[in-house]
Amino acid sequence: MAAKIDKDTCAGCGACVDACPAEAIKIEGDKAVVVEDSCVSCGACVDACPCSAITVE
Ligand code: SF4
Numbered sequence: 001m002a003a004k005i006d007k008d009t010c011a012g013c014g015a016c017v018d019a020c021p022a023e024a025i026k027i028e029g030d031k032a033v034v035v036e037d038s039c040v041s042c043g044a045c046v047d048a049c050p051c052s053a054i055t056v057e
């Protein structure tokens with residue numbers, strides 16, 4: 001299952017983009033977006049997010 005980002009909580013800081021080893025997150029507008037086909041569900045973005053906006057189930 002791909003990482004999921006709560007758009008209401010995301011502050012658009014880009015920390016998850018830097019943390020993702022699969023380059024599966026990009027910033028669109030001022031919110032992070034996961035490219036689901038690229039996500040390997042490693043959870044690195046969850047730990048990197050200062051807003052706890054990301055979940056991987
Ligand atoms: S779970 Fe891992 S691969 Fe998926 S978006 Fe987060 S850091 Fe990238």
Ligand code: SF4
Nearest residue numbers: 010011013014016049
């Ligand atoms: S680290 Fe969290 S707050 Fe920052 S862009 Fe990613 S999801 Fe949004």
